[in-house]
Amino acid sequence: MASTAASVSWSCSSWLHSRHLGKHNGETTRVSDRSSVMVIVAQKKAKKTRKIILKEDVVDLGKKGQLLDVKAGFYRNYLFPMGKAQIVTPVLLKEMRMEEERIEAEKKRVKEEAQQLALIFETVGAFKVKRKGGKGKLIFGSVTAQDLVDIIKAQLQREVDKRIVSLPEIRETGEYIAELKLHPEVTARLVPDLTLCWDMWQRQIGSPQKGDRMTRQGYDKVCITSKVTRAL
Template sequence: MAKRVQLVLNQDVSKLGKNGDLVEVAPGYARNYLIPQKLGVPATPGLLKQVERRKEIERQRQLELKEQAIKVKEAIEAAGSFSIRKQVGEGDAIFGSITDPEVAEVIQSVTGQEIDRRTISLPEIRKTGVYRAEIKLHPEVTATVQIQVVPTA
């Protein structure tokens, strides 16, 4: 069996790794495909130090993003509940439904925190009442808010 070769990837390669990853591959795969296609370069001690430095910088960046997400979560949850006024018909049924962009707009108007509507998960809201919504601010940070649907006066 031939010895494996260590490469540092220059681009994401499906089923192998992401840009900057250190991978071990068969020598033929490296020599015939990865290196000529400029998808990877042979690992050298200097290059390994650069990879470690990049990983440390990325880890620090992720830590900062998590801290920012925690601050946004605290600001949102400090506001308590958010009220949305809707026109109501029979049996407390609202016309239409409450959507993610509406919730994001209400949160921004109350707290000043801009929330991406795609991170909000809502139950189906078609009546007046109090509902819980979850906002995924970071892979490890999720805020839970109360949405109160009230009829317009």
């Protein structure tokens, strides 16, 4: 026990001696003190994010189908419980690419069909519209988009929505251009042929007298077709 105490006492005195004072040749000298300095750098905790796809429009965030990186907590506490988004996985990315390719192929098909229909309009010739003629160049009634749609259906057996037909007001003879917006990038332009018809009163003897009844059998229909034009 005495030996252990002596050893500890010697170690402590030796440490104090080497740290503070040293004697050399009878003189007291200062022992240099070299201490190590440890630098600790605190790094900020990386924010966790999630790559998600929106399942519907979210105000101030994005549109349906948009890929975004959002905070994990925002996804966990709001987007996911509300059914507004889902995590993007490799399988989902593959499905999205396939869907995009399908949509692009469908867009291409629709555009090609519109181009083919426009070509038909350009080569079919005349779209004849019959109207009863009035005085001079005037006609009775007018020619409407619905009239043109009906004529296209009768001549080509094609259904065309009248909402895509742009037609100026036609109330007299002349050249008019109708536009059919078949596709955002395809517009067909055509000129309707206006056929005027007059009902001519005919009697075998003399001229019409006051009080005579004009019956359907008393008319001959005379029609004149304007200059034949075709789609531009």
